Amino acid sequence: MSEQTAIHPLYAQLISKFPDSVVRDDRAGFNGVVVQPLNLLEVVKELRDSLGYDYLSSVTAADDFPEERLEVIYHLFKSVGGAPAVIKVFLGREEPVVPSLTPMYPGAELQEREVWDLYGIRFANHPDLRRILLWEGFQGFPLRKDWKEPLYEEDVKPFKSRWPEGKGERKELLNPYKDNVQYPREFEPSTVSGDVDQAMYKSLEYSDDPNSRVIKTDQLVVNLGPQHPSTHGVFRMAVVLEGETIVNLKPVVGYLHRNHEKIGERNTWLQNMPYTDRLDYLAPMSNNFGYAITVEKLMGIVPTERAEYIRVMMAELTRIASHTMTTGFLLNDLGAYFTPALYALEERELILDVFEEVAGSRMMVNYFRFGGVVRDVSPEVLKKIKHLVYNRLPRKIDELDKYISANEIVRTRCEGVGVLTADDAIAFSTTGPNLRASGVPYDIRRADPYSIYESLDFDVCTHDHGDVYDRYRVRIDEIRQSIRILKQVLDRIPEGPIMAGKPQYATKVPAGEAYGRVEGPRGELGFYVVSDGKPNPKRYHVRAPSFINLTSLAQMCKGAKVADAVTILGAVDIVLGEVDR
Amino acid sequence: MNGFGILKGLWITLRHFFDTYLSEFGRNRKKLPLDDQRGMVNSPGLFTIQYPEEVLAAPEEFRVIPFLVYEAGDYDQRKYRCTSCGICAKVCPTQCIYITRKKDAETGKPIPSPEEFYIDTDKCMNCGFCAEFCPFDAIKMNHDFELATYERGETHIFNKEKLGKPVEYYAKIRPVNYALEVAEKAEKAEKSTAA
Numbered sequence: 001m002s003e004q005t006a007i008h009p010l011y012a013q014l015i016s017k018f019p020d021s022v023v024r025d026d027r028a029g030f031n032g033v034v035v036q037p038l039n040l041l042e043v044v045k046e047l048r049d050s051l052g053y054d055y056l057s058s059v060t061a062a063d064d065f066p067e068e069r070l071e072v073i074y075h076l077f078k079s080v081g082g083a084p085a086v087i088k089v090f091l092g093r094e095e096p097v098v099p100s101l102t103p104m105y106p107g108a109e110l111q112e113r114e115v116w117d118l119y120g121i122r123f124a125n126h127p128d129l130r131r132i133l134l135w136e137g138f139q140g141f142p143l144r145k146d147w148k149e150p151l152y153e154e155d156v157k158p159f160k161s162r163w164p165e166g167k168g169e170r171k172e173l174l175n176p177y178k179d180n181v182q183y184p185r186e187f188e189p190s191t192v193s194g195d196v197d198q199a200m201y202k203s204l205e206y207s208d209d210p211n212s213r214v215i216k217t218d219q220l221v222v223n224l225g226p227q228h229p230s231t232h233g234v235f236r237m238a239v240v241l242e243g244e245t246i247v248n249l250k251p252v253v254g255y256l257h258r259n260h261e262k263i264g265e266r267n268t269w270l271q272n273m274p275y276t277d278r279l280d281y282l283a284p285m286s287n288n289f290g291y292a293i294t295v296e297k298l299m300g301i302v303p304t305e306r307a308e309y310i311r312v313m314m315a316e317l318t319r320i321a322s323h324t325m326t327t328g329f330l331l332n333d334l335g336a337y338f339t340p341a342l343y344a345l346e347e348r349e350l351i352l353d354v355f356e357e358v359a360g361s362r363m364m365v366n367y368f369r370f371g372g373v374v375r376d377v378s379p380e381v382l383k384k385i386k387h388l389v390y391n392r393l394p395r396k397i398d399e400l401d402k403y404i405s406a407n408e409i410v411r412t413r414c415e416g417v418g419v420l421t422a423d424d425a426i427a428f429s430t431t432g433p434n435l436r437a438s439g440v441p442y443d444i445r446r447a448d449p450y451s452i453y454e455s456l457d458f459d460v461c462t463h464d465h466g467d468v469y470d471r472y473r474v475r476i477d478e479i480r481q482s483i484r485i486l487k488q489v490l491d492r493i494p495e496g497p498i499m500a501g502k503p504q505y506a507t508k509v510p511a512g513e514a515y516g517r518v519e520g521p522r523g524e525l526g527f528y529v530v531s532d533g534k535p536n537p538k539r540y541h542v543r544a545p546s547f548i549n550l551t552s553l554a555q556m557c558k559g560a561k562v563a564d565a566v567t568i569l570g571a572v573d574i575v576l577g578e579v580d581r
Numbered sequence: 582m583n584g585f586g587i588l589k590g591l592w593i594t595l596r597h598f599f600d601t602y603l604s605e606f607g608r609n610r611k612k613l614p615l616d617d618q619r620g621m622v623n624s625p626g627l628f629t630i631q632y633p634e635e636v637l638a639a640p641e642e643f644r645v646i647p648f649l650v651y652e653a654g655d656y657d658q659r660k661y662r663c664t665s666c667g668i669c670a671k672v673c674p675t676q677c678i679y680i681t682r683k684k685d686a687e688t689g690k691p692i693p694s695p696e697e698f699y700i701d702t703d704k705c706m707n708c709g710f711c712a713e714f715c716p717f718d719a720i721k722m723n724h725d726f727e728l729a730t731y732e733r734g735e736t737h738i739f740n741k742e743k744l745g746k747p748v749e750y751y752a753k754i755r756p757v758n759y760a761l762e763v764a765e766k767a768e769k770a771e772k773s774t775a776a
Binding site: 157158159161162163164165166167168169170267268270271272273274275336339343346349356357358359360361364366374375403407408409503505 | 585586587589590593594597628639640641642643644665667668670671672673674676678679680681682691697699701706707708709710713714722738740
């Protein structure tokens with residue numbers, strides 16, 4: 001991309017409004033505007049209040065090593081749909097500070113903490129800036145390019161020691177810290193003493209207002225999790241209780257953290273594909289989809305038509321599997337221990353059988369490639385899917401609906417619990433069924449269509465109360481819409497190749513950046529990638545929907561009872577593989 | 582009426598229980614094709630497979646730990662198809678493949694054959710990239726998932742001997758792929774003789 005493309009009218013407008021502080025990002029392959037850190041708040045205020053960019057989707061950072069520069073990247077959207085406004089802030093490597101957007105968009109809270117955690121960029125005026133994915137005693141900021149990871153042999157894969165002289169030794173175990181400069185040689189994690197959670201408990205107490213007490217009782221901090229079946233994995237809620245009522249709540253995450261993004265930056269482009277399966281492990285096809293379309297955007301290739309149909313088919317099957325399971329496990333959280341969950345798992349099981357036949361694995365599918373999919377769907381499998389879509393699934397969903405929706409226990413426990421208003425939902429950057437249950441008809445398949453969704457006929461399901469019951473209703477409705485989509489896809493699927501170009505393991509990706517997003521079962525799954533033309537991504541960021549949906553958890557739980565917190569969490573529907581990354 | 586919901590819920594569970602029992606009664610899953618083993622569309626009850634007494638047949642594309650395909654030569658010699666080109670080791674996302682290239686003992690020149698071939702199965706994530714990108718059809722994904730051992734150090738690093746499987750085994754677990762491969766090779770051979 002040597003010639004300068006025409007500037008987007010939005011950016012032109014911003015530059016003319018703030019000529020001193022806003023410039024265009026004119027690196028080849030990049031877009032958006034660069035804002036001076038001190039003027040960030042007024043530019044974003046203009047975007048939000050005058051131009052309608054009320055939805056802050058993603059906050060992330062990148063390291064321009066070897067240049068002495070870090071950048072913070074914001075993607076803002078309109079909640080009525082459309083393309084993003086990309087705002088960047090350039091910072092020095094020493095003591096970088098940028099004003100926090102959390103007062104303006106509460107949805108930035110956890111994301112800014114993540115950037116602080118992994119990049120060491122300080123957000124001024126952030127209400128609670130602590131590490132989030134890593135523990136408090138951690139040394140250094142791992143996503144900075146000059147940070148060396150222990151245990152690993154080289155910065156990028158493939159490692160040189162594997163071929164032609166591979167000896168089959170576990171070399172990385174011989175020298176765990178190697179040339180990691182941050183850890184002192186004698187550093188031993190087990191000797192670190194002191195309560196690393198102190199800062200977290202402190203932050204809970206700060207927000208406690210003694211005048212608001214209703215009952216004359218001590219406030220009590222209770223940790224729900226991390227080892228607790230109601231938390232759907234290793235998730236912990238630190239809850240301040242007054243009697244049974246929740247006064248304040250902090251989500252504590254990171255127990256499953258493996259620094260997916262660091263791994264992603266070490267991998268080659270293609271090697272990342274199987275790793276994305278492990279993000280939201282209940283919806284692996286959607287993760288593949290998001291990553292594939294993002295890199296394709298950067299490469300400028302378009303998948304073949306049959307591949308597009310297969311992709312949509314798989315993504316919708318995943319949505320059905322994930323939503324039925326969520327519904328089943330919501331009942332688990334209500335106390336119907338495992339019987340409804342197992343009934344829901346039946347349908348998932350049959351869908352996973354299809355994945356197993358098509359992709360070779362039930363969960364870790366690794367099915368998508370840049371420009372298509374890895375192998376064709378045979379006529380027998382299509383017949384199987386047809387059976388599911390026309391016979392079994394509609395019947396079973398109706399059954400589920402009949403049993404659950406009118407059940408008096410479900411209704412008393414779910415209606416009016418965990419309410420999130422439409423304005424709050426947008427401000428907290430909530431996505432997916434949670435956003436639509438609050439009455440915001442925002443579905444990326446319609447708001448910013450990708451693949452073949454534009455040509456398909458389906459409704460965006462919304463409900464208006466924003467409570468747990470409506471979140472459940474939205475999911476049931478969405479399953480029905482997915483079945484509707486699948487019927488159209490099965491009717492129209494064309495013959496032809498499943499891959500644009502030849503399959504190759506060394507993918508050439510031109511320099512530039514891309515932000516791609518898909519509507520996964522949990523909401524907006526975004527991938528932000530930066531390439532510098534090398535075989536490995538320079539920056540690989542995952543905007544995980546369930547992580548960002550957790551931002552509003554405290555808001556939903558305040559004033560509710562302890563037992564309701566479990567239900568609310570169940571309806572938010574988190575997957576820890578994605579939250580902790 | 583309050584309380585009715587509980588009774589209704591219990592009734593559903595009870596009905597499922599009897600449905601499962603009746604649909605299981607006198608049924609021999611082993612003889613049914615894969616589709617019907619679960620009673621896909623019509624089963625009213627649960628369709629639990631009683632593993633390990635019954636095992637659901639794996640579909641052809643199912644993949645766990647790779648194996649190396651060899652053709653049997655004279656005196657039980659194994660002629661591995663692998664040429665030690667190293668593509669699998671390069672494409673492997675977890676970098677669990679270690680190959681040593683064979684060298685001529687006298688001249689020191691590389692010979693297209695692996696001297697040693699290791700896969701660290703603790704790291705292998707069964708993604709199937711090695712089999713997908715191997716230009717010589719020398720490495721394929723296995724179906725055998727019963728891999729538990731009592732020792733988790735050395736036994737989890739598979740060497741060439743342990744990874745090797747005869748070509749007949751490959752033909753058995755992946756008949757469709759194997760037929761395609763044979764047809765492709767025949768076509769190539771025809772072309773080269775014509776030219």
